[in-house]
Amino acid sequence: MNIADNVQDIREKIQQAAFRVGRDPSSVRLVAATKTVSTDVLREAYDAGMRVFGENRLQEAQEKMSVIGRFPGLSWHFIGRMQRRKLKDIVGKFVVLHSVESVEQARSIDAIAQQLGIQQDILLQVNVAEEDSKGGFARKDIREAMEQVDRLPHVAIRGLMTLPPFHEDPEHARPYFAELCLVRDSLAQQSFVHGRPEGLSMGMSHDYQVAIEEGATMVRIGTALFGKRA
Numbered sequence: 001m002n003i004a005d006n007v008q009d010i011r012e013k014i015q016q017a018a019f020r021v022g023r024d025p026s027s028v029r030l031v032a033a034t035k036t037v038s039t040d041v042l043r044e045a046y047d048a049g050m051r052v053f054g055e056n057r058l059q060e061a062q063e064k065m066s067v068i069g070r071f072p073g074l075s076w077h078f079i080g081r082m083q084r085r086k087l088k089d090i091v092g093k094f095v096v097l098h099s100v101e102s103v104e105q106a107r108s109i110d111a112i113a114q115q116l117g118i119q120q121d122i123l124l125q126v127n128v129a130e131e132d133s134k135g136g137f138a139r140k141d142i143r144e145a146m147e148q149v150d151r152l153p154h155v156a157i158r159g160l161m162t163l164p165p166f167h168e169d170p171e172h173a174r175p176y177f178a179e180l181c182l183v184r185d186s187l188a189q190q191s192f193v194h195g196r197p198e199g200l201s202m203g204m205s206h207d208y209q210v211a212i213e214e215g216a217t218m219v220r221i222g223t224a225l226f227g228k229r230a
């Protein structure tokens with residue numbers, strides 16, 4: 001299978017998953033998770049219609065951006081954990097940062113965005129299963145965090161992101177996806193300066209169809225697009 005076939009296959013599955021629950025398939029954005037994937041292969045993905053690339057590692061992203069960063073219509077998201085000292089090179093270079101994991105980190109992003117004279121779109125990562133190995137806000141802390149981060153003028157919270165515990169069977173992830181959707185809905189009843197946090201970034205290669213059934217608006221897909229990583 002080549003990448004164009006994979007893109008088509010994934011788009012069909014996105015559409016079917018959306019239709020199963022009465023959603024509009026165009027409300028789901030396909031984000032290519034591009035870690036370890038070469039620039040040449042990304043060019044192929046672009047030619048196959050991919051327009052959003054999500055990177056985990058800054059240096060790798062910078063190398064790729066220097067070659068294909070200016071392709072028309074292409075946007076870059078940051079989906080990995082963000083180290084403090086790298087923030088100055090991340091803010092403003094990626095249209096959405098998916099994995100903001102503390103109020104302090106949001107404050108640092110706000111300060112850098114202010115210097116750049118921009119507003120940075122972010123998602124708050126929620127550690128729904130409260131796993132020690134993962135970053136993100138505990139469910140009980142998310143409302144308070146939302147209120148504090150919403151006061152920062154140079155960041156705009158566009159939604160929530162989660163990485164559920166890995167399990168081969170995607171049905172195991174369903175309750176975590178459903179939970180993130182509930183958290184988002186409960187937050188959406190409150191009014192925020194920067195508007196409602198509508199987005200839900202959840203679902204990867206093996207479980208994105210379940211995530212869409214539970215409301216995902218962004219799915220981050222690597223393996224199903226590019227094959228197994230080395």
Ligand SMILES: *Cc1c(COP(=O)(O)O)cnc(C)c1O
Nearest residue numbers: 033056079204205220221222223
């Ligand atoms: C690698 C990665 C993905 C994609 O994982 P696949 O299983 O290859 O689809 C999604 N989200 C994040 C944060 C990742 O690091």
